[in-house]
Amino acid sequence: MKIATWNVNSLKVRLPHVLDWLASVRPDALCLQETKTEDGGFPFAPLEAAGYCAIHNGQKTYNGVAILARAEMQDVVRDIPGFDDPQKRVIAATIDGVRVICAYMPNGQAVGSDKYEYKLKWLAALTGWLREEMQRYPQLALLGDFNIAPDDRDVHDPVAWQGQILCSEAERDAFRKLLDLGLADAFRRFEQTEKSFSWWDYRMMGFRRNLGLRIDHILLSSPLANRCAACSIDKAPRKLERPSDHAPVVTEIAGL
DNA sequence: ATGGCTTGAGTGTCAAGA
Numbered sequence: 475m476k477i478a479t480w481n482v483n484s485l486k487v488r489l490p491h492v493l494d495w496l497a498s499v500r501p502d503a504l505c506l507q508e509t510k511t512e513d514g515g516f517p518f519a520p521l522e523a524a525g526y527c528a529i530h531n532g533q534k535t536y537n538g539v540a541i542l543a544r545a546e547m548q549d550v551v552r553d554i555p556g557f558d559d560p561q562k563r564v565i566a567a568t569i570d571g572v573r574v575i576c577a578y579m580p581n582g583q584a585v586g587s588d589k590y591e592y593k594l595k596w597l598a599a600l601t602g603w604l605r606e607e608m609q610r611y612p613q614l615a616l617l618g619d620f621n622i623a624p625d626d627r628d629v630h631d632p633v634a635w636q637g638q639i640l641c642s643e644a645e646r647d648a649f650r651k652l653l654d655l656g657l658a659d660a661f662r663r664f665e666q667t668e669k670s671f672s673w674w675d676y677r678m679m680g681f682r683r684n685l686g687l688r689i690d691h692i693l694l695s696s697p698l699a700n701r702c703a704a705c706s707i708d709k710a711p712r713k714l715e716r717p718s719d720h721a722p723v724v725t726e727i728a729g730l
Numbered sequence: 731a732t733g734g735c736t737t738g739a740g741t742g743t744c745a746a747g748a
Contacts, residue, residue, distance in 0.1 A: 483747085484737055508747085510738070535738050536746075581748060621748070640748060673748070676735035687748075719736075719748080 475570060475730035477503045479617035479690055480711075481578070481673075481720035485509040485540070488718055489517050491711050496524050499708070501724065502544055503569050505576035505617040509538035516540070533562035539576050539618075543569045557599040564600070566607075570730060572698065573611030575604070577618035582639050590639065593621070597648040604655055614695040616657060619720065621689055624649045624659065628688035630669060640689060657693035660705035660725045672707050673720045681712055692725045703728040 478501045482488040485506060496504065504526075509516065512532045521528050526542040531552040539562060541547065547567035554564055566575040577600065582593035608614050622645045626632035635641045653659065661670075671686025680686065694702055705725040712721045 487737070508737095581746080583746080583748085638748095675748070678734055680735090689748075716736090 475503075475572065475727045476501045476724060477505075477572075477574065477615060477617065477692070477727070478722050478724040479505040479507070479576070479619070479692060480722035481507040481619040481690060481718060483508050483510075483718040483720065485517065485538075486511060486515060487716065489520065491714055491717070493520060493524055495708075495711055495722065496526060496542070499722075499724065503574055504542045504722075505574065506540040506542065507538075507576070507578035507619045508536075509540055510535060511538055529565060529567055531562045531565040537562045537578055539563060539565045539578050541565055541567055541569075541574060541576050543567070543574075545570050554596075554599050554603050557596070557603070559596070563596070568611065571613055572727075572730065573607065573614040575607070575614065575616045575618075577616060577620075579619060579621045581621050582645070584639055585637065585642050594644055594648060597645075597651075601648070601651050601655065604652070608655055608695060612695060613697050614657075615698055616652070616691075616693040617723075618691070619689060620649065620691050622646065622649045623687045623689055624691075627668070628671070630671065630685045630687065635687075640687060652693060656696055658696070658699035658702075660692040660694050660699070660702050661688070661707070661723065663699065663702055664705055670707055672723055674712065676719050690720055690723050692723055694725070694727075698727050701728045701730070702726070
């Protein structure tokens, strides 16, 4: 089973890239973040023609998350249960016995800001919900744009970014608390080249100079982590005309 | 120099992203 995550930064703009990528990679499931549209503007028809069912938790202008899958999706949940939040950042479904949770964590803007406080509260709520969700679904994968670089090796310039948004200790603590639930960072289960990133700033030729961060992640519960055969970042779509600023992250689970 | 691009909303220019 091949599952993936991609922050597309507007699905309307990126649909051709997404369709090309689905055709060449053929994942069983793809989690999307920042669709930036309500359900009315969601491209269900072309995705279905490409062989994918879709579920969407949409919002105008900002946020918006979706899961595309080749198989039927069951027990769909939108938003974090019990957490009052108008922002559409979570959608979950069961696909071939695997609980797939697609999340777009808040950016946080600046350490100490109101948005930063919201980010930390949001991450705590997600963690609380996942603790229960993992009891119900032993085979669980959390995929998405975490907006957290977990370690200095996930940052192109760790000195410049030290203590800054996406790299602060409280955010990294929140990431570790997710791992403490019994989840494993699929990417770090394998040998990776140094300076592997999943996001590069549009400005300053960030991609060409590899001035990036690894903030998009796939976390796997033990039964899935034990069968995880590969995890990589696909930089190819970032090289196209009008790319998303994020690249897809893909993992392969053997025997599913 | 808190800038630099990109998107959406909307038609002038700003918020937000990371």
